[in-house]
Amino acid sequence: MKKLSEASALARLQRGKAAFQSHIKVNYEPAARDCRVCPTPGVCCTDAHFVNVHITRLEAVAIRETLQRTPRLDDDARRAVYTRARLAVERYGLRTTTAGDTYAQTYSCPLFAPGTGCLVHARAKPAPCVQHACYDNWEEMPPVALQWRTERRVELLNEQTYGAAWAWLPTPLWLTLVDPEADGAELARLARAWGERRRPATQNNSAHHARARSRSLPVIAAR
Numbered sequence: 001m002k003k004l005s006e007a008s009a010l011a012r013l014q015r016g017k018a019a020f021q022s023h024i025k026v027n028y029e030p031a032a033r034d035c036r037v038c039p040t041p042g043v044c045c046t047d048a049h050f051v052n053v054h055i056t057r058l059e060a061v062a063i064r065e066t067l068q069r070t071p072r073l074d075d076d077a078r079r080a081v082y083t084r085a086r087l088a089v090e091r092y093g094l095r096t097t098t099a100g101d102t103y104a105q106t107y108s109c110p111l112f113a114p115g116t117g118c119l120v121h122a123r124a125k126p127a128p129c130v131q132h133a134c135y136d137n138w139e140e141m142p143p144v145a146l147q148w149r150t151e152r153r154v155e156l157l158n159e160q161t162y163g164a165a166w167a168w169l170p171t172p173l174w175l176t177l178v179d180p181e182a183d184g185a186e187l188a189r190l191a192r193a194w195g196e197r198r199r200p201a202t203q204n205n206s207a208h209h210a211r212a213r214s215r216s217l218p219v220i221a222a223r
Contacts, residue, residue, distance in 0.1 A: 051109050062120075166191070
């Protein structure tokens with residue numbers, strides 16, 4: 001498998017996510033309820049009984065770079081994101097692991113800011129969040145296969161960049177691992193452990209992730 005530099009992989013990741021986001025926006029979002037008139041703005045991002053979105057190492061780096069560059073945030077607001085991530089890890093008992101299933105873990109997303117919304121919406125939003133919306137008719141929902149294909153491409157980019165030294169983990173966990181003020185020791189330890197696994201190059205984990213991610217899919221709004 002051809003190796004990619006992290007910078008090249010980030011560029012490809014952003015192009016792929018942008019194409020996916022545009023496809024969903026044009027072909028499916030017109031049938032969804034308008035988030036701007038939601039009676040409980042941000043509930044789908046902050047409901048700790050619902051959110052279980054997992055991301056990869058490359059996506060975590062993309063989120064970090066987006067937070068660093070966005071003019072909407074000052075240094076205090078950026079630091080607040082990582083503080084919320086660390087608090088979410090502690091409050092909801094999230095854990096880093098080199099084996100086992102973490103999809104039973106739910107949390108409130110630290111990337112949501114009241115009055116602003118998703119802080120990485122335009123450049124680094126995870127695929128389940130891009131696809132999620134409230135639909136009145138299930139026939140109008142985007143096929144789950146669209147999300148799975150996008151996530152498989154994300155997996156391949158991670159494998160080309162980090163080999164086996166990465167894993168799908170809850171978003172707050174990855175944010176604590178790539179925190180610019182972290183010493184990097186925990187990420188280095190996990191990377192060594194992940195790197196020692198034998199991951200077949202053709203392995204497709206998406207089917208397993210898809211079963212576990214059912215709560216991250218678009219929902220039909222209650223009538």
